[in-house]
Amino acid sequence: MALGWKLVLDTGDPHRQAVFWAEALGYQVEDNSDLIERLLAAGTVDESLCVEFQGRLFWRDAAAVRHPDDPFDPVSGTGLGRRLLFNRVPEPKTVKNRLHVDIHADQGQREAMVARLREHGATLVRHVKEPGGEWTVLTDPEGNEFCVA
Structure with missing residues (x-):
């Protein structure tokens, strides 16, 4: 159940x-x-x-x-x-999250979503591009990490 x-x-x-x-x-x-x-x-x-x-x-x-x-x-x-x-x-908050949220943007909309979230208080940490995928790491207004894929 x-x-x-x-x-x-x-x-x-x-x-x-x-x-x-x-x-x-x-x-x-x-x-x-x-x-x-x-x-x-x-x-x-x-x-x-x-x-x-x-x-x-x-x-x-x-x-x-x-x-x-x-x-x-x-x-x-x-x-x-x-x-x-x-x-x-x-x-x-003092250390890196051990659990985080991944937000899935519509195809081709990741950059626009990142820009919108930054306008609402998110901070850009880094962009990741690997053979297994591409995503952007941000933090919310209190420094909690999350990703936009």
Whole structure:
């Protein structure tokens, strides 16, 4: 039996990372604001756990993105399929990733995709051309490596 999963990334700024990766992957930033507002109104959570970002409420220490075609929980806004969850941590990234995302551009569109991602905060690391393929290594706004092939 296949299991559900999500990729969790430690980050200093979960909301900024969510916006970057939503743009990079064509995903949607999850909207948990209705749930957060209900929990605040009921006194279940304290306002200190929340933050306003881009005009809506988010959890202060977490944000997520989900594939736009996958199901989601209409009550919480949480994706039930392919998603990335960004959790705030106090320490900065210090070493090379042991796991990274490969983004597959349409044929002939890699350079355009790299340029678009750089406009949204990615940094070019290097271009690789080997007998087995060609790709571009970049980092996201917090220095996490990823590739565009």
